Amino acid sequence: MRDDIVVTLGGQTYAVECPWGTLPDGQTFGPVSQLAVDSRDRVYVFQRSNPPVLVFDPDGTLVDSWGEGEFSDAHGIFINRDDLVLLVDRDAHQILACETSGAVRFRLGQRHRPQFNDPFNHPTDIAQAPNGDYYVSDGYGNSRVHCFAADGTFRFSWGRPGGGPGEFTTPHAVWVDSAERVLVADRENNRVQLFDLEGRFIEAWTDFFHPMDIYADPAGNVFVTDQIPRLSMLSPDGTLIGRCRPVRFGAHGVGGDNAGNLYLAETAPLDCITRLRLL
Numbered sequence: 001m002r003d004d005i006v007v008t009l010g011g012q013t014y015a016v017e018c019p020w021g022t023l024p025d026g027q028t029f030g031p032v033s034q035l036a037v038d039s040r041d042r043v044y045v046f047q048r049s050n051p052p053v054l055v056f057d058p059d060g061t062l063v064d065s066w067g068e069g070e071f072s073d074a075h076g077i078f079i080n081r082d083d084l085v086l087l088v089d090r091d092a093h094q095i096l097a098c099e100t101s102g103a104v105r106f107r108l109g110q111r112h113r114p115q116f117n118d119p120f121n122h123p124t125d126i127a128q129a130p131n132g133d134y135y136v137s138d139g140y141g142n143s144r145v146h147c148f149a150a151d152g153t154f155r156f157s158w159g160r161p162g163g164g165p166g167e168f169t170t171p172h173a174v175w176v177d178s179a180e181r182v183l184v185a186d187r188e189n190n191r192v193q194l195f196d197l198e199g200r201f202i203e204a205w206t207d208f209f210h211p212m213d214i215y216a217d218p219a220g221n222v223f224v225t226d227q228i229p230r231l232s233m234l235s236p237d238g239t240l241i242g243r244c245r246p247v248r249f250g251a252h253g254v255g256g257d258n259a260g261n262l263y264l265a266e267t268a269p270l271d272c273i274t275r276l277r278l279l
Contacts, residue, residue, distance in 0.1 A: 007276065009233040009242035010221065014262065014276035016246050021045065021060045021273050029054075031267040034125075034213065034253030036079040038100060041257045045265065045273060046077040046087060053087070053102065058257070060275075066102030072112075076125030076137075076173065077253075086126045086134070093120045095136065097152075106152050108136070119146045119154065125185075125213075129176040129197055137171040137184055145171060145184060145199065158199035163189050165201040175214040175222075179236065183222065185211040192224060205238045215254045215262075223262065225251040231264065247274055 005016040021043070023029065030049020037043050042063065045054040052071045055064035067087070076088035084105065085098045094109040109120040121141025128134050132150030143161040145168075148154055159168050169188035176182050181202060182195040187210050194202040210227035217223070220236035227250045233242040246264060251274070253265035259278065266272040 005246075006279070007244035007246050009223075009231070009244055010235075011242075012260070013279045014244075014246070015279055016274060017277055018247075018274040019271040020263070020275040021054070021056050021062070023054075023062055029270045029273070031270065032253070032265040032273055033074045033267060034077045034255075035263050035265045035273065036077045036085070036255050037257045037263065038079050038083045038085075039081070039258075040083075041259065042100075043255075043257075043263055044077060044079065044085060046074045046253075048074045048267075053085075053098075055100075058259075064101075067098075070096065070104070075123070075139075078126050078128065080128045086128075088123050088126055088136075090122050090124060090139065093122065095120070095123065095126055108134075108148060108152055114141060117142055117144060117157070119157070124171065125173040127174045127176045127182075129182070130178070130180060131197070133197065135174050135176060135182050137174040139171060143168040143171060145174065145182065145195075147197075147199070156199065158195075165204065166193070166195075166199075168193075172211065173213040175216055177216040177222070177236070178218070178220055183214050183216070185214050185224070187211055187227070192222075203238070205234065207240065208232070212250065212252050213254045215256055217256055217260070223254050223256070225254045225264065231262075246276055248272060 030047040041058045043056045051065040052067035073091035075090035078086045114121045124139035134148040144159040146157045172187040173185035192205045222234045251264040262276040264274040
């Protein structure tokens, strides 16, 4: 493991631990799309290989795996406050909500039934607001964000192709922060757009290069990965407060745990999960 590099973000210092996570002998990682952390600080890795979901304890030991046969193309993952695991199957045009054991509780979208403008057409990510509503970025075939009630009932959508406010070119990730703002990584427009919970445009943050994923910590600080080896940290008002180069190519996913550590997922090379351990 590489652990001799130290980076800083917003006055916080981290040791770069890469590759992070130990697999049994004979087992290897596939391309890791994204990851998320549950309330017990277990790290769920969503990969484009079997088994699709790998679960690690905080020390990086594999403790569970599941999902084989359920997914066509791993993309986004989100774990809510009740430890419900939401998994975005991009090329199956579907989202699965699973227990931590892997048991499927419900599904959004129709498997292998893409829709134009409606949910879904190669969706990318999902997040949940404090009121329980889900927001889905959609994605590669659509240029939309969809809102669903906590029970999975469709509520509304917004967005269209373009570069103006409320328009998207590959909405690649979504996050809802504690201020009840919906943050969307508008990848090909090199920005993060912010909306209220009803989809009304608030503002856009720029100075990114193909933003890939978004994570906000409990203090409201926002972390954004780019399609280059760069991680940015912004204050809740969008002020840039730190940048570093903690990965080799570019992180496709970012998440954090209760201890303040950050986790980064790269789709290549195949051994590249990085933990930024808070010092």
